Amino acid sequence: MIAFKNVSKRYPDGYVALNNVDLSVASGEMVFLTGHSGAGKSTLLKLIAAIERPTSGVITISGQNIAQLKPAAIPYLRRKIGFIFQDHKLLFDRTVFDNVLLPLQISNFDHNTVAARVRAALDKVGLLKKEKAMPIALSGGERQRLCIARAVVHRPAILIADEPTGNLDVEYARDIMSLFTSFNQVGVTVLIATHDASLLEDTQHRILSLKQGKLAA
Amino acid sequence: MIRAWLIQHGFVFFLTLKRLISTPLTSLLSIIVMGIALSLPAGIYVLMQNLQAFSGQTASSPQMSLFLKLDTPQDSIEKIHQRLEENPQILTVQFIPKDAALQQLQQSTGLTDIAASLARNPLPDAFVIHTQENTAEALEQLRLAMQKWPEIEHVQFDSAWIERLNALLELGRFAVLMLATLLSVAIIAIMFNTIRLQILTKRDEIELSKLIGATDSFIRRPFLYFGALQGLAGGATAWLIMALAIRTFNEQLVTLSQLYAIDLQLQPLTTADSISLLLFSGWLGWLGARISVASHLWQIEPK
Numbered sequence: 423m424i425a426f427k428n429v430s431k432r433y434p435d436g437y438v439a440l441n442n443v444d445l446s447v448a449s450g451e452m453v454f455l456t457g458h459s460g461a462g463k464s465t466l467l468k469l470i471a472a473i474e475r476p477t478s479g480v481i482t483i484s485g486q487n488i489a490q491l492k493p494a495a496i497p498y499l500r501r502k503i504g505f506i507f508q509d510h511k512l513l514f515d516r517t518v519f520d521n522v523l524l525p526l527q528i529s530n531f532d533h534n535t536v537a538a539r540v541r542a543a544l545d546k547v548g549l550l551k552k553e554k555a556m557p558i559a560l561s562g563g564e565r566q567r568l569c570i571a572r573a574v575v576h577r578p579a580i581l582i583a584d585e586p587t588g589n590l591d592v593e594y595a596r597d598i599m600s601l602f603t604s605f606n607q608v609g610v611t612v613l614i615a616t617h618d619a620s621l622l623e624d625t626q627h628r629i630l631s632l633k634q635g636k637l638a639a
Numbered sequence: 640m641i642r643a644w645l646i647q648h649g650f651v652f653f654l655t656l657k658r659l660i661s662t663p664l665t666s667l668l669s670i671i672v673m674g675i676a677l678s679l680p681a682g683i684y685v686l687m688q689n690l691q692a693f694s695g696q697t698a699s700s701p702q703m704s705l706f707l708k709l710d711t712p713q714d715s716i717e718k719i720h721q722r723l724e725e726n727p728q729i730l731t732v733q734f735i736p737k738d739a740a741l742q743q744l745q746q747s748t749g750l751t752d753i754a755a756s757l758a759r760n761p762l763p764d765a766f767v768i769h770t771q772e773n774t775a776e777a778l779e780q781l782r783l784a785m786q787k788w789p790e791i792e793h794v795q796f797d798s799a800w801i802e803r804l805n806a807l808l809e810l811g812r813f814a815v816l817m818l819a820t821l822l823s824v825a826i827i828a829i830m831f832n833t834i835r836l837q838i839l840t841k842r843d844e845i846e847l848s849k850l851i852g853a854t855d856s857f858i859r860r861p862f863l864y865f866g867a868l869q870g871l872a873g874g875a876t877a878w879l880i881m882a883l884a885i886r887t888f889n890e891q892l893v894t895l896s897q898l899y900a901i902d903l904q905l906q907p908l909t910t911a912d913s914i915s916l917l918l919f920s921g922w923l924g925w926l927g928a929r930i931s932v933a934s935h936l937w938q939i940e941p942k
Contacts, residue, residue, distance in 0.1 A: 528853040
C-alpha cells in the first residue's frame with residue numbers, strides 16, 4: 423500500500439530529516455513509528471500526503487508514484503488519506519458538526535447523505551451529543567476525538583496520526599488507541615507516529631523506529 | 640454529477656450571501672463606494688444618450704431654405720418646385736412667395752411702417768424644404784447641388800451647430816470611457832484589497848482545506864462569488880443612484896420645460912444598458928477577486 427525506496431528529505435536550510443529510508447506498509451496493516459522528536463517522524467508522514475516532497479527517492483501509494491504527482495493531482499491523493507495533525511488544525515469559527523462536515527464538502531459528497539455520515543463519525547468517537555458545540559468548549563481529549571472524526575468521515579483507505587496522544591493522560595490515550603485499533607479492524611491502513619513508549623508496551627503491531635533520519639532495524 | 644455541481648455552487652452562493660450579511664456595515668460601505676464610483680460614468684453616459692437623442696430629434700428632418708434670384712419668372716419657379724418634389728432626398732416642399740414673406744415680416748416684427756415705406760418688396764421668393772438626410776456631409780452635398788441651379792441665389796442651412804454638438808458628444812464619449820476605465824481600475828483595487836483581507840482572516844481554513852484535499856478551484860470559489868456578488872450589488876446601487884438622480888432632475892426640468900414650451904425630460908437607462916451595467920459591475924468584482932486570489936492563495940502553502 424505504502425512503499426518508500428531510498429527516500430531522502432533535505433530541507434532548504436540543509437537539515438537532513440530523512441536519509442535513505444526504505445519501508446513498506448501492507449494494505450490493512452497498523453504500524454507505529456517511534457523515535458525522538460526531530461528523528462523525522464513528522465516528515466515521513468507528511469511525505470505520504472505530499473505535504474512535503476522528497477529530495478530523492480520513490481514513494482508509491484497504491485502503486486502511484488507520489489514524487490512525480492502533478493500539483494493538480496495532489497488533492498485527490500489527500501482525499502484517500504485521513505490525516506490527524508499534531509496541532510489539530512480545528513476551525514474555531516464553526517461547530518463540531520461543521521468541522522467534521524468540511525472534508526465531505528471538499529470532496530463533493532452527495533448532499534443527502536452528508537449529515538448522516540457526519541453523525542456516524544461523531545457517534546463513533548462519542549461526540550454525537552456535542553455536535554452543536556464549538557471546539558473551544560471541548561476538553562483536550564474531546565478535541566483529539568473530533569480530529570479523528572474529521573479524519574475518518576470520508577472513509578479513507580489510509581489513516582495517518584501524528585502524535586495523537588501528545589498531551590493526553592494515560593486513560594484518554596488508551597481510549598484513542600482503541601479507536602485506531604477498531605478502524606484498523608475494518609480494513610483501514612493505520613500509521614501512527616508517537617514518542618509515547620507506554621503506548622507501545624503491549625502492542626502486537628509492527629513498530630518502526632527512526633533515529634536521526636534513518637530507520638533502525 | 641451535474642446535480643452535485645449545482646448543489647455545490649448553490650451552497651457556495653448562499654454561504655457567500657451569508658458572509659456578506661454577517662458583516663453588514665463593511666459590506667454596505669464597500670457596495671456604496673462601488674455604486675458611487677460606477678454611477679459617475681454611467682450618469683454621464685445617460686446624459687450623453689439624452690443629448691444625442693435630442694440632437695437626433697432636431698436633425699432627423701433638417702430644414703433648408705432656398706432663396707431664389709429676384710425677378711425669377713413664374714414658370715421657372717414652377718419648374719423648380721417640380722424638381723424639388725421629384726427629388727427623393729426631399730420630404731416636403733413649401734413655397735413662400737415674396738409677398739407672403741413680406742406680410743409675415745410685417746406681422747411678426749411690427750415693422751409695418753418701415754415695410755410700407757419701401758418702394759418695392761426686397762424679399763425674394765423662397766422654398767422651405769425638409770430633407771430625409773440628416774448627416775452633416777449628405778446635407779452639405781445636397782446644399783451644394785442645389786446652389787448650382789441657375790435660379791437659386793442662396794441655399795441656407797445651418798449645419799454647423801449639429802457638427803459642433805456631434806463633436807461635443809464625441810468628446811463626452813471619450814470622457815466617459817476614460818472615467819469608466821479609471822473607476823473600473825479603482826473598483827478592481829477595492830475588491831483586491833477586500834478579498835486580501837478575507838484570505839488573511841481565513842488563512843487557517845484555507846490551509847486545512849488544502850491539507851485535506853481541496854482543489855484550488857474549490858478554495859477560490861467562495862472568494863470569486865463574493866467578488867461577483869458585491870460587484871453586482873455595487874452595480875445595482877449605481878443604478879438606483881441614477882434612477883433617483885434622474886427623477887429629481889426631471890422634477891426640476893418641469894419648470895424649464897414650461898418656460899420654453901418644449902418637452903425636456905431625461906430618459907433613464909434602457910433595459911439593455913441596465914443589464915450591461917449590472918453584468919459589467921459583477922464582472923469587475925469577480926476580476927478584482929480573481930486577481931487577489933491568484934496573488935495571495937499560493938502564499939498559503941501548508942507545511
